[in-house]
Amino acid sequence: MTDPTFEFSRAITRRPSASITDGLRAEDIGTPDLDQMLKDHAHYVATLKKTGAEVIELPPLEDFPDAVFVEDTALCLPQGAVLMRPGAPSRMGEVPHMAPALREFYGDVRGIAGPGHIEGGDILVTGREILVGRSDRTDAAGVAELSGIVSDWGHSLREVFTPPGVLHFKTDCSLLDGETILSTKRLAASGCFDGYRVLHVEDGEEAAANSIRFNQFVLMPAGFPRTAAMLGNAGYDVVEINNSECAKLDGGMSCLSLRF
Template sequence: MTDHSFRFTHALCRSPARSVTDGLRAVDMGAPDPDLFLAEHAAYVAALRAAGAEVTVLPAQEAFPDSCFIEDPALCLKGVAILLRPGAPSRLGEAAALRPDLERHLSAVVELPPGGFVDGGDILCSDDEVMVGLSARTDAGGVAALRPLVEELGYRLRLVDTPPEILHFKTESSLLDAETVLATPRLAATGCFAGYRVIETAEGEDAAANAIRFNDPVMLSKGHPRTAARLTAAGFDVVELPTTQAALVDGGLSCLSLRYSLPGEEQ
């Protein structure tokens, strides 16, 4: 088993813009505080570095309020970046703006062919499978365009019907290791994780499901003690991080970085 689904050497992040106060949100719970967001983002970057990542933090892009959620416009697999097409109109320019940085840091960059939309927040990758959830931001046309690109890299693609009340597939799921998924009871009940071991978030702690495994640690949003205890009991090394400001603009831990290894660097 290669474990390239959670063992990485690099991460690419983007500093939150002051304009993040205008970021997209399904439910308006108030605007984030840009200074507090920056502090929480710095703690996130520090945790990635402590886990062994070589982290590059790109400058803020004021023209794109949601651009700190760098995972949505690109997918990194085996050192290759696939430029995606986010489904929200205000984010359509993010992939093109990100491309020069991807070309500097990744071994190759390919572009999603025309035909639909795909958000990185709807993509969950194991060692050999790319699961893509349909959502308000990802459609069947986009998934059809993505399929040959991931198959060429040696993955099979599986389409998942995300319940309509869930914004992104990874809003309520994350990969803990090549065979284990953390998910909300609601998403797990759909049966979409057949073949995986599923650890469910505790009642009232749905937001904990958007976690990331980076090398040894599982990074979890702070404030979900019972889910943290479940993961610890299952043998995972849990690091809790504050995400109060990202949560105000529909963000979480996974969308704040692109995690990857270059060919020959896999751990």
């Protein structure tokens, strides 16, 4: 039996557009280099494909600089997909562009109608529940509306809180397997992962927390050698992918795909 939290047969990605230089960022640490981002994105897609999964590569959306970060537009579960309602106004228009791709694979596609907001970067699906972090992009009304939808499909949802100054819940955590979470110490200290096996990223390597488990691989951003070594010693097959350009837009490994 497969584990729907990290064993996937498909992923949806979207190629970066030239307009990515205008993407949102919490602080300006430099303009992304499109050529480097395209190389990194190709490495990411190739790694997903190496697992045998089908990768649906959507074309760039010039009108939406942040559209490469497809994860924020939807939540994919075995029973159906939910179209999100992003908290960043400039990203609301990305959702209608994602809907047709999801309808090709799902008979049941629902949507967050509002007035609340919720983004996929704040949602962590584990083996036993769906954790949703309240953040600057995800509010109580959005969480409540999603809870109603997923309860129809037999999922329990638990609301937690993203640390202040952290964009998304998954900026600070990722799933390594059905029961194991990779987390920053600041997030784990909140108690939100009590009852799980938690591995902490190394001090000073907090950005490594946004990794993804995709079939046999853990895809993690390059440049965090102590965390990579810790994961390798724990038995995970780590693939390091350069994330220098996505990081300028507060993006990471999970943001770049919808996995189902």
